[in-house]
Amino acid sequence: xxxxxxxxxxxxxxxxxxxxxxxxxxxxxxxxxxxxxxxxxxxxxxxxxxxxxxxxxxxxxxxxxxxxxxxxxxxxxxxxxxxxxxxxxxxxxxxxxxxxxxxxxxxxxxxxxxxxxxxxxxxxxxxxxxxxxxxxxxxxxxxxxxxxxxxxxxxxxxxxxxxxxxxxxxxxxxxxxxxxxxxxxxxxxxxxxxxxxxxxxxxxxxxxxxxxxxxxxxxxxxxxxxxxxxxxxxxxxxxxxxxxxxxxxxxxxxxxxxxxxxxxxxxxxxxxxxxxxxxxxxxxxxxxxxxxxxxxxxxxxxxxxxxxxxxxxxxxxxxxxxxxxxxxxxxxxxxxxxxxxxxxxxxxxxxxxxxxxxxxxxxxxxxxxxxxxxxxxxxxxxxxxx
Amino acid sequence: xxxxxxxxxxxxxxxxxxxxxxxxxxxxxxxxxxxxxxxxxxxxxxxxxxxxxxxxxxxxxxxxxxxxxxxxxxxxxxxxxxxxxxxxxxxxxxxxxxxxxxxxxxxxxxxxxxxxxxxxxxxxxxxxxxxxxxxxxxxxxxxxxxxxxxxxxxxxxxxxxxxxxxxxxxxxxxxxxxxxxxxxxxxxxxxxxxxxxxxxxxxx
Numbered sequence: 001x002x003x004x005x006x007x008x009x010x011x012x013x014x015x016x017x018x019x020x021x022x023x024x025x026x027x028x029x030x031x032x033x034x035x036x037x038x039x040x041x042x043x044x045x046x047x048x049x050x051x052x053x054x055x056x057x058x059x060x061x062x063x064x065x066x067x068x069x070x071x072x073x074x075x076x077x078x079x080x081x082x083x084x085x086x087x088x089x090x091x092x093x094x095x096x097x098x099x100x101x102x103x104x105x106x107x108x109x110x111x112x113x114x115x116x117x118x119x120x121x122x123x124x125x126x127x128x129x130x131x132x133x134x135x136x137x138x139x140x141x142x143x144x145x146x147x148x149x150x151x152x153x154x155x156x157x158x159x160x161x162x163x164x165x166x167x168x169x170x171x172x173x174x175x176x177x178x179x180x181x182x183x184x185x186x187x188x189x190x191x192x193x194x195x196x197x198x199x200x201x202x203x204x205x206x207x208x209x210x211x212x213x214x215x216x217x218x219x220x221x222x223x224x225x226x227x228x229x230x231x232x233x234x235x236x237x238x239x240x241x242x243x244x245x246x247x248x249x250x251x252x253x254x255x256x257x258x259x260x261x262x263x264x265x266x267x268x269x270x271x272x273x274x275x276x277x278x279x280x281x282x283x284x285x286x287x288x289x290x291x292x293x294x295x296x297x298x299x300x301x302x303x304x305x306x307x308x309x310x311x312x313x314x315x316x317x318x319x320x321x322x323x324x325x326x327x328x329x330x331x332x333x334x335x336x337x338x339x340x341x342x343x344x345x346x347x348x349x350x351x352x353x354x355x356x357x358x359x360x361x362x363x364x365x366x367x368x369x370x371x372x373x374x375x376x377x378x379x380x381x382x383x384x385x386x
Numbered sequence: 387x388x389x390x391x392x393x394x395x396x397x398x399x400x401x402x403x404x405x406x407x408x409x410x411x412x413x414x415x416x417x418x419x420x421x422x423x424x425x426x427x428x429x430x431x432x433x434x435x436x437x438x439x440x441x442x443x444x445x446x447x448x449x450x451x452x453x454x455x456x457x458x459x460x461x462x463x464x465x466x467x468x469x470x471x472x473x474x475x476x477x478x479x480x481x482x483x484x485x486x487x488x489x490x491x492x493x494x495x496x497x498x499x500x501x502x503x504x505x506x507x508x509x510x511x512x513x514x515x516x517x518x519x520x521x522x523x524x525x526x527x528x529x530x531x532x533x534x535x536x537x538x539x540x541x542x543x544x545x546x547x548x549x550x551x552x553x554x555x556x557x558x559x560x561x562x563x564x565x566x567x568x569x570x571x572x573x574x575x576x577x578x579x580x581x582x583x584x585x586x587x588x589x590x
């Protein structure tokens with residue numbers, strides 16, 4: 001086995017970084033028709049933008065992550081970015097060559113304008129009135145941040161899962177503003193089963209008595225219980241059956257049955273721990289909106305269900321990666337994307353990584369996966385002379 | 387899946403293939419290995435196109451070679467590729483290692499206007515001699531022992547031509563090589579490596 005799983009950051013980290021805020025006063029019209037008059041985006045950057053501004057890479061985050069992609073904060077030395085194993089000096093996306101941008105999406109809860117922010121029209125938190133946002137809206141906001149940073153064209157836009165959907169959307173919304181799209185563990189839209197899991201998660205949140213129609217900030221409470229269950233459901237879909245079996249199996253916390261409803265199996269304990277941790281730092285209104293953004297994502301929808309036509313406008317070169325044990329967004333779903341790109345004669349490379357970890361594999365540093373991404377970014381670096 | 391893994395210079399069939407491919411055309415290379423042929427064609431014939439490869443290390447080597455590659459198992463067919471998408475579909479030194487030989491030949495002519503296939507000629511006299519001696523042949527083009535060979539569908543020049551004629555597949559051109567040199571006399575006996583350019587029965 002040459003697969004080494006190591007979530008712990010190594011010495012090749014970008015080190016101490018600080019988040020930044022970009023404020024925008026030009027109203028943003030969302031796909032739903034709603035308008036956000038003014039907003040801010042939290043972002044981080046790593047590496048240096050070269051003189052011809054050709055080495056910028058945008059990293060898009062998935063459901064629960066943020067703009068904190070790599071490195072750590074001076075006052076939180078263990079709070080490493082969520083993709084620190086991928087991005088840093090000497091890593092697949094090498095910050096000695098690339099200028100990497102991480103951004104918290106609109107509607108988020110890590111510093112960008114979201115449901116917990118004050119609505120300038122009312123002077124109160126947006127709460128349940130914060131509009132529903134889509135992948136297209138996020139990409140539009142990211143494009144404004146790129147303008148602010150003086151980036152006319154990204155060398156690459158990259159993401160996993162929901163982040164990969166944003167990378168794909170970039171090639172449709174702004175085909176001339178990126179050279180490469182890196183699409184990892186993606187799907188061209190959600191299946192009925194995917195939507196079903198999201199709906200159960202949403203129902204867990206909205207049926208929590210502390211939800212108050214989304215206006216819980218003023219009540220001084222949070223729908224912890226609902227968000228906790230939502231996260232537990234999500235976690236089940238991120239792991240493969242085999243991975244769960246090998247990690248937890250039927251292991252018992254105390255070695256014997258207690259014939260009660262306490263936490264007995266290790267998997268129960270794990271899910272409860274993940275749920276508790278998540279509900280402490282994440283905002284339920286944001287979670288609701290992100291799951292809706294996932295549900296709505298379907299570039300083919302406006303083209304009669306024809307993904308080939310939806311991607312006909314794309315000009316970028318693509319790296320598409322899937323993982324064999326990912327049942328949330330299975331390799332078959334990535335192959336649909338690849339088929340549409342091949343139909344359009346796009347420059348596409350597709351790799352199917354035989355990894356045991358399920359959907360979460362995109363966050364882990366399986367060597368076959370990282371070597372491939374590293375080789376692809378070498379190619380990008382040659383093209384943009386990074 | 388591909389037998390041997392050398393540079394273009396070490397692969398006599400590559401030069402033969404390149405000689406048939408028009409400049410600027412589109413090529414799909416099935417079982418493309420490290421992408422050497424596609425890179426060679428891109429450099430010498432300005433072709434565009436993709437490789438298909440099942441092996442992880444081949445896919446990685448393709449990325450390093452600057453070749454666009456789709457990781458896929460040829461035994462599952464070419465459903466990811468639309469009808470008539472390519473000028474040429476190439477299957478070099480891979481046919482003999484495939485179980486669904488007939489399906490892949492049909493798929494090549496669905497996806498491409500024309501196909502190019504290369505395979506070791508089992509009818510080569512040295513192979514016949516080895517079999518007469520009671521041993522499975524091992525040679526430059528068949529470098530494996532019986533117990534570790536990936537080859538499951540070995541055939542001769544005569545077999546392949548009969549296969550094509552029975553199925554209405556039109557052979558456009560044939561080159562038979564031994565040690566990289568063309569063989570014009572008794573090709574099924576004197577040729578070690580067969581290279582065929584074929585199309586659908588009707589005129590393309």
